[in-house]
Amino acid sequence: MVKGIFKKLISKTFLWRPLKYINRHKCVILMYHGLTEDKSCDDWTQIHPDEFKKQMLYIKENYDVISISDMLDIFKNKKTRLHLAVVTFDDGYRSVYETAFPILRELGIPATVYITSNFIGNDRKDVRFIWPDYVRVLLVSSRLSTIDLSHFKLGNLDISDPLRQRISVNRIIEHLKLIGSSEKNNIISYLEEKSPGMIDHDLFPAYHPMTWEEVKRLSTSDLISIGAHTRNHPILSRIKIDELEGEISGSKQDIENRIETDVHDFAYPNGRMIDINDEAIEIAKRGFRSAVTTFDGHNRPDRNPYLLGRVGVGRNLAVDNFKLVLAGISQ
Ligand SMILES: [Zn+2]
Incomplete structure (x- = not known):
């Protein structure tokens, strides 16, 4: 309650602006999952399309929204670009293709979609669940x-x-x-x-996966890059070491075989520090140019590209709080 009032005060009095300025050299990477119009849905990861569109309009107006590839290039070559933001989606929900993609296309916003390869269906009837x-x-x-x-x-x-x-x-x-x-x-x-x-x-339409055909169609768009997110979405620090290679490198191979495009980027499932271990990071380093987590979402240019931070965006984040989170105020 107090936190809510405090945030409202910061929002209305523009006190978040100095923080946005302090973080101007960092890149904020946003993490989405799926979209649903179902107002009764109480799953944090499923955001309403209207809210998503408002957020996309806000970052388009107020940030330099780039692809993860451009972000890595800017960081590596020490170029000066201010107020950078990257949009990502995890898992491979159908709503990303059906609902988010048309909005991104309309606004010209690039995004990376991290795919859990065994979740993706062969056709619409092939419904699987993470x-x-x-x-x-x-x-x-x-x-x-x-x-x-x-x-x-x-x-x-x-x-x-x-x-x-x-x-x-x-x-x-x-x-x-x-x-x-x-x-x-x-x-x-x-x-x-x-x-x-x-x-x-x-x-349970919100939990339905894309089909491989849809993943392939996304990958052919100039705006979308496809990343890997393991085969079965295990918590990598909780599985046997000999299963890591198949989950991490195997998902990359599965996706590349299906969409006939190279996959360069990886997202750790659940992505907290306790969900990752050194072995998983080493395998990610061998197969990918970057890997994203779910902590410390504002990335300095010298950030380890295999431990990039992200900010989770869920249905509790209306646009007033969204701009605070982008500026660097934690949820
Ligand atoms: Zn995931």
Whole structure:
């Protein structure tokens, strides 16, 4: 509450402007996921198209919006360009192709789309889910009022209404991000077993993937570059070392084979410091020219190109707060 009032005050009194000036030599990289018109959607990662368009209009007016390739070039050659911004999307949701791309094209804004290669469908009927979305979809489809995960030290969780469902789902997902992949798969299998209800894919359009044809069409646009985001979206610090190569380099190969274009940039799934390890960074260095995280989104020109920071933009970020975040005030 106090934080909200404080931010409103900063916003209305233009106190954020000095911070924008202090950060003028840095490049802010924005991280989006998907877009949905569904106002009842409570998933932070899914932003309303109207809000997205307002944000794009704002950065076009107030920032020098460039591709990640241009940013790397500017940093490497120590060129002076002020107030740089880069737009990125993670995962490969269909809405990026259907909704975000027309807006970017209309405004002439470049972007990088990081693809989780095993998520992408062969055609529209081939609906797949990224595992955190799959957990959500399973529990929503289960029609259960509670799910007993005491065996996995998560307790008996209440999923009887949308609010409790959201709290419980988030708790499960955050737990799954912190454990090893075999234990994670055990819990997901258990959820599948306990949620035998048929999944109605039409109820979850926000979580649908692009098809390879759509990824390829995006890649042929001058505005869009395709990056890699692993094959299965694992937390890289939680999987076995011998699985890292396949997830990181393998996703690059999968995408290159499908779209017949070289892939140069990588995004670590979940992207916090605890989600990454030295081995993953080394593999990224061998196969890519850059890799993005999800922390410290304002990048100085001397920033390690394999630990680039990003600022996450979600549905809680209306344009007033968006401009503060761009200037350098944390959410
Ligand atoms: Zn992701």
